[in-house]
Amino acid sequence: MxxxxxxxxxxxxxxxxxxxxxxxxxxxxxxxxxxxxxxxxxxxxxxxxxxxxxxxxxxxxxxxxxxxxxxxxxxxxxxxxxxxxxxxxxxxxxxxxxxxxxxxxxxxxxxxxxxxxxxxxxxxxxxxxxxxxxxxxxxxxxxxxxxxxxxxxxxxxxxxxxxxxxxxxxxxxxxxxxxxxxxxxxxxxxxxxxxxxxxxxxxxxxxxxxxxxxxLPVPASAEEEVDIVTRRVAQLGRSLDLPEVPAAVEEIRRVVTIFRELRTGLTEDGRTKLKSPTGTLSTAEAISVLTNGLALAAHFGDGVLRPGDVAAGIVGAVIKDPVSDAVVWREYLETVVREREEWRPFYRAARDA
Incomplete structure (x- = not known):
């Protein structure tokens, strides 16, 4: 064994x-x-x-x-x-x-x-x-x-x-x-x-x-955090016979961006202040969200990680308190995610989730 x-x-x-x-x-x-x-x-x-x-x-x-x-x-x-x-x-x-x-x-x-x-x-x-x-x-x-x-x-x-x-x-x-x-x-x-x-x-x-x-600090930059998440998801994916990580690079970057913005209370471009949820939204949680998404893609999808595969995991990671965190997430979804044209498929998937 x-x-x-x-x-x-x-x-x-x-x-x-x-x-x-x-x-x-x-x-x-x-x-x-x-x-x-x-x-x-x-x-x-x-x-x-x-x-x-x-x-x-x-x-x-x-x-x-x-x-x-x-x-x-x-x-x-x-x-x-x-x-x-x-x-x-x-x-x-x-x-x-x-x-x-x-x-x-x-x-x-x-x-x-x-x-x-x-x-x-x-x-x-x-x-x-x-x-x-x-x-x-x-x-x-x-x-x-x-x-x-x-x-x-x-x-x-x-x-x-x-x-x-x-x-x-x-x-x-x-x-x-x-x-x-x-x-x-x-x-x-x-x-x-x-x-x-x-x-x-x-x-x-x-x-x-x-x-x-x-x-031990949180990763200093988004690139550093993406690197960490990519490596760990690849290791976990191999042990679980899940799809290779290169197909998931776009979603990895999206999850890391969401976690960092909500964690710091500020969008990447520094223009919009955000409310932060009660949870930590750690790098480890990002790895968990993506690994679960890969499992969904492998067993119930076409093997390619898509926005719908990670949306439910992100919602579950952000909303720890069903009252206050739900408000934080809805505001972020409507004021930030909705305005990013390339994120529209994720916006729809997150709303459905």
């Missing part, structure tokens, strides 16, 4: 192997690639190494150099700015394993970060190494790998603070066994956080000091 979405180290194994074979620069202890090669893996080389992140090179250099120190890395940004994507590829390039993951939620318990117990063995044998169930963070410490913590600000504050000793002392005490786990060289943590979640569970000052924060 073929995995729907292979892990980064599996999907890009050939690229990682090629970089490792030609990488003659110094590597930090426990790293599979040098910092320069990790950045090349993320940004591409224009030849055999494909870009995984499209954005400022300096941000990736700061992120990679942080992980080579004793400070952890916090990737911060609005939804859809590739925080999870970047953290996965960083872990894959540095450790060869992106699966040591803690998914942060309001229900994340301390055991998810420290360790738990096999209670059947605990009751029959008492506390023992065999009864202990290591967390992804503990396994990363033992093997000198990168651990990932997703949506850190959604984790309850008292659970967040279990990271303080791990990050400052590089040690995880196990008092039940009168022992501890000491982090091996190469260990570090990449956390992600959505800056729309500020005020949910703010990081304590003690914990924040142990992270170096890198803010």
């Amino acid at each position: 073929t995995a729907l979405r292979p892990h980064a180290e599996q999907q890009y194994a050939d690229e990682l192997a090629e970089l490792a074979a030609t990488d003659d620069r110094p590597r930090p202890p426990g790293w599979r690639l040098s910092p320069q090669a990790v950045v090349t893996y993320l940004l591409g080389d224009g030849a055999n190494i494909t870009p995984k992140y499209v954005g400022p090179r300096r941000l990736m250099e700061i992120a990679v150099s942080t992980l080579a120190t004793d400070r952890a890395l916090l990737l911060l940004g609005v939804p859809g700015t590739a925080k999870t994507w970047v953290s996965e590829h960083l872990a894959a390039a540095i450790s060869g394993d992106s699966t040591l993951l803690v998914q942060g939620t309001a229900g994340t318990a301390e055991e998810a970060i420290r360790y738990g117990w096999n209670y059947a063995r605990l009751l029959s044998e008492g506390p023992s190494p065999a009864a202990l169930v290591p967390s992804p963070v503990m396994r990363a410490m033992e093997t000198g790998a990168i651990a990932r913590v997703e949506e850190l600000t959604r984790v309850p504050s008292d659970v967040q603070d279990t990271l303080i000793t791990i990050l400052s002392e590089k040690t995880l005490p196990v008092p039940e066994l009168t022992s501890e786990v000491q982090a091996q060289r190469g260990f570090n943590i990449i956390a992600t956080a959505n800056d729309r979640d500020r005020g949910v569970n703010e990081l304590s000052s003690a914990l924040r000091r142990r992270f170096n924060t890198v803010v």
